[in-house]
Amino acid sequence: EAQVTQNPRYLITVTGKKLTVTCSQNMNHEYMSWYRQDPGLGLRQIYYSMNVEVTDKGDVPEGYKVSRKEKRNFPLILESPSPNQTSLYFCASSPSGGFTGELFFGEGSRLTVL
């Protein structure tokens, strides 16, 4: 089954404790991206990757890191989480840059930073 898988789905952590949210897609998509969703603000893009080893900042990259060492994986790293990073996070992939095709979203990861 074609899908985007995120883990963990739920996480409660404390300020400053490094964490990684994994994202994996099995559709051989070139494009992957991360979004955070907050009430009233919609979905805001954190980082995106057009292909392996190619990543770029979205609109809200501060406090986050990403890497794209393999085509299927695009982990989101919070080196030192803070309470303002409490949010619902979505990973998404697309066949080609998201420009000519739809985004396929993962189920979401709800993160709480205390």
Added chain:
Amino acid sequence: GQQVMQIPQYQHVQEGEDFTTYCNSSTTLSNIQWYKQRPGGHPVFLIQLVKSGEVKKQKRLTFQFGEAKKNSSLHITATQTTDVGTYFCAAHSNAGGTSYGKLTFGQGTILTVHP
């Protein structure tokens, strides 16, 4: 960066009434996509519009892209309880290069339908 404004933020309708959500940008858009997110779910792609003045229909849903490619709308005729959810527009910058990967979402319209 690019901003896409979406209105209204909330819409409550009686089942059978029509519903419309609008997206507006101050800059020309390369394309616009529409997504639906059911409560507790993830966004699901509905459609993409690329051409100026384009109109596409999916059953009771009608999508329009403005002539100037700066605005778009989603209209649902005779809403049903299954239409409940948040509707988002999303647009790519018209700039070239790596900006093609940058996708900006509107704030979303939360639709509730009363039976």
